[in-house]
Amino acid sequence: MVRPDWIAVDWGTTRLRVWAMQGSEVLENRASDKGMGSLTPEGFEPALLDLVEDWLGDQPVPVIACGMVGARTGWVEAEYRPTPCTPLDPLRATRPQVEDTRLEVHILPGLSQSDPPDVMRGEETQIAGFLAQNPDFEGTLCLPGTHCKWVVVSNGEVESFHTFMTGEIYALLSRQSVLRLTIGDAVPDREEFAEAAGQARENAELMPSALFPLRAAALLEGLTPEQGAGRLSGLLVGSELAAARPLWEDRQVVIIGAPELSALYAHSLTQAGADAHEMDGGALVLAGLTAAASALTRTE
Amino acid sequence: MVRPDWIAVDWGTTRLRVWAMQGSEVLENRASDKGMGSLTPEGFEPALLDLVEDWLGDQPVPVIACGMVGARTGWVEAEYRPTPCTPLDPLRATRPQVEDTRLEVHILPGLSQSDPPDVMRGEETQIAGFLAQNPDFEGTLCLPGTHCKWVVVSNGEVESFHTFMTGEIYALLSRQSVLRLTIGDAVPDREEFAEAAGQARENAELMPSALFPLRAAALLEGLTPEQGAGRLSGLLVGSELAAARPLWEDRQVVIIGAPELSALYAHSLTQAGADAHEMDGGALVLAGLTAAASALTRTE
Structure with a gap:
């Protein structure tokens, strides 16, 4: 029986991926195609429970989520933190209301920039994962995909980014x-x-x-x-x-x-x-979510 | 009773427009949404007859058509004439087979260019209409739309074009x-x-x-x-x-x-x-089709 002490969630537009975690160790992982793009706000909790319910015992479990789940058209809107700033601040996560109170859901904030206007949701967690492994990196990260992000990193912070x-x-x-x-x-x-x-x-x-x-x-x-x-x-x-x-x-x-x-x-x-x-980049989201979980635990 | 001595046809991807003509005079005009994009090869003759059948008497009538009707995926493929050249040469029109032999259909050729590779079907007839009215024009025509064509005109010929x-x-x-x-x-x-x-x-x-x-x-x-x-x-x-x-x-x-x-x-x-x-540009296609009809009549 898998009993994680926290659950990591990468919830993008088209995919939902979850990991049962014990500290930084993965006990099990699962995925579904219930991405943000196919859900209305009331559909998020059931979609999450479909994947994680048998991981839950009697006690509440922290669930750390990143990605488009926090978009205006997602579960609840998570804030954008203005750059320059560190990629993650889990204390500013947004807590959606849930019916199953064993789920302590934290949706991590995205990043924003005013000139030129730009936003990201999800990539900041990959960046945090990269910086957890390469804390002294100075340079540019390029994250190709549907929307390619160019991210200027200096002193452990995101200085600016361009989509x-x-x-x-x-x-x-x-x-x-x-x-x-x-x-x-x-x-x-x-x-x-x-x-x-x-x-x-x-x-x-x-x-x-x-x-x-x-x-x-x-x-x-x-x-x-x-x-x-x-x-x-x-x-x-x-x-x-x-x-x-x-x-x-x-x-x-x-x-x-x-x-x-x-x-x-x-x-x-x-x-x-x-x-x-x-x-x-496959492992970086999980590394970023793990860094967020560890920061939350330290402060709780 | 309308009895044209020829019929003008502008047959694009989304629209079919026809004019009953006596020389350069319009007797009547009609249109339907049976564009090339919605038809298979056997659908073109019925779509045309839907609009023009009551204009036909006992005698064959020339039908001069331009546009995507002559594309590879149209009624029959009309040729591309390589630039530089005059915009129109109705003697190189393509004649699709018809069941109703009162229709003498001529599909006008398009234009092509090898470097950079480019093609047009339909705009060449607008250009011919423009040059019929402005035979001494030297300069560039810009035809904005779904695909914008820039056409360099000199000495009554299309020198080059860019889509x-x-x-x-x-x-x-x-x-x-x-x-x-x-x-x-x-x-x-x-x-x-x-x-x-x-x-x-x-x-x-x-x-x-x-x-x-x-x-x-x-x-x-x-x-x-x-x-x-x-x-x-x-x-x-x-x-x-x-x-x-x-x-x-x-x-x-x-x-x-x-x-x-x-x-x-x-x-x-x-x-x-x-x-x-x-x-x-509303009247230019018809002016070009009229120039083509007049050239065909002169040579017949």
């Missing part, structure tokens, strides 16, 4: 625009990616003019779906790198994300002469 | 990305448009980094949907203008399209010091 919608734009253009006829779900060709990324990184004006030519090249020259996917991905990532240049030039960059996508960013950054390294 | 997916990207981002929560179908605010368009036009790196901040500004600062729509539209049009600069700087530009959208392009081009004028 790019590159992954979401790729998905929309490849599957729903006229380019769906050319690309669809094809796997990006690496060489086409590298060439297009380099071109768009060095010439920010290229990307908007080079999108429709992907369709035309398929019609006129037999560009394959994989080549089209590689070029589209390269154009979008390259134009992101052009815009993000002050964040990676002459700085140490650590790329944290899914291995395939991280490799694409790493390749183009290295090609541009950046000091960029990849790191598997 | 931007700006309208389609605006629709996807405002209605289907995370920005739908901020923008949706809101009408773009003109002042926000002008400011964002100017910024993105002068700094091509701005656009990719300025999209997610629209969502954040709505969350943090109460940016309204109309302001968000104006800024998004301005960022996208401005980055198009940055990329298209060689096509409009120090050239005469005529903007042909729907009045509201044309006005946005005209405003930002004029602000940048360009010699840009708007023109209502």
Whole structure:
């Protein structure tokens, strides 16, 4: 019988992941597709109980959650802490009301920035996990994904951050625009990616003019779906790198994300002469949630 | 009883428009929503007959059609004529097989370009209509819409052209990305448009980094949907203008399209010091189809 002394929860838009924890040790972990995007406010507690109820005994158990669960359209809105600041402050977590009082739910705050306006929910916990393991890091973290976050870290704090919608734009253009006829779900060709990324990184004006030519090249020259996917991905990532240049030039960059996508960013950054390294981000959320749990325990 | 001596057809992705013509005089016009996008190849002749059958007598009638009806996924694939060339050559029209032999259907060719790869179907007929009325024009035509075409015209020929997916990207981002929560179908605010368009036009790196901040500004600062729509539209049009600069700087530009959208392009081009004028494009397709009919008649 699994009896955690706390429960870690990573609750994003599309996925819910939970871990039964004893200190920093994982007793068991589970996941479901009951992400924030598919739930109304009253659906969160049942979705959580579906996964954790048999972990609960007679006593209340702290549940530390991060991610879009704290969005305005989530369970309850958790606050945004304005940068510059440390990535985590579990004492400012938001406590949703629950029917099953064995659940002591803490939803961690996100981060905000006023100029340019930006917000994050969930990545701050990954950053805290990274800093727990690399407390002296000075440089930039790049977290590719649906929304790629570039995070400037100094003295253990998030100095500033910038979000790019590159992954979401790729998905929309490849599957729903006229380019769906050319690309669809094809796997990006690496060489086409590298060439297009380099071109768009060095010439920010290229990307908007080079999108429709992907369709035309398929019609006129037999560009394959994989080549089209590689070029589209390269154009979008390259134009992101052009815009993000002050964040990676002459700085140490650590790329944290899914291995395939991280490799694409790493390749183009290295090609541009950046000091960029990849790191598997899989364990960082849990490390951040563990740091939050430990801070809460210390103060209780 | 209407008995045209030819029938003009503008058959795009979403609309079918037909005119009963006597020479260059319109006897009657009709439209339906049976665009190319909603039809399989065998559906085109019935969709056309739905609109024109009572215009047909005993004799065959020439039907001159332009647009996506000639795409690979249309009625039959019409050829692309490689630029530089005149916008129209009705003798190279494609003749689909018909069951009702009173229909003598001619689908006009589109235009293609090899470097950068590009294609058009339908706009070439508008350009022909424009040149029928302005035979000495030297400069650039800008045709905003779902896909904006920039067309360099010289000596009565299309020298080159460039397609931007700006309208389609605006629709996807405002209605289907995370920005739908901020923008949706809101009408773009003109002042926000002008400011964002100017910024993105002068700094091509701005656009990719300025999209997610629209969502954040709505969350943090109460940016309204109309302001968000104006800024998004301005960022996208401005980055198009940055990329298209060689096509409009120090050239005469005529903007042909729907009045509201044309006005946005005209405003930002004029602000940048360009010699840009708007023109209502509503009648140009018919003028181009009429020029094609007249050329066909002369040679028959």
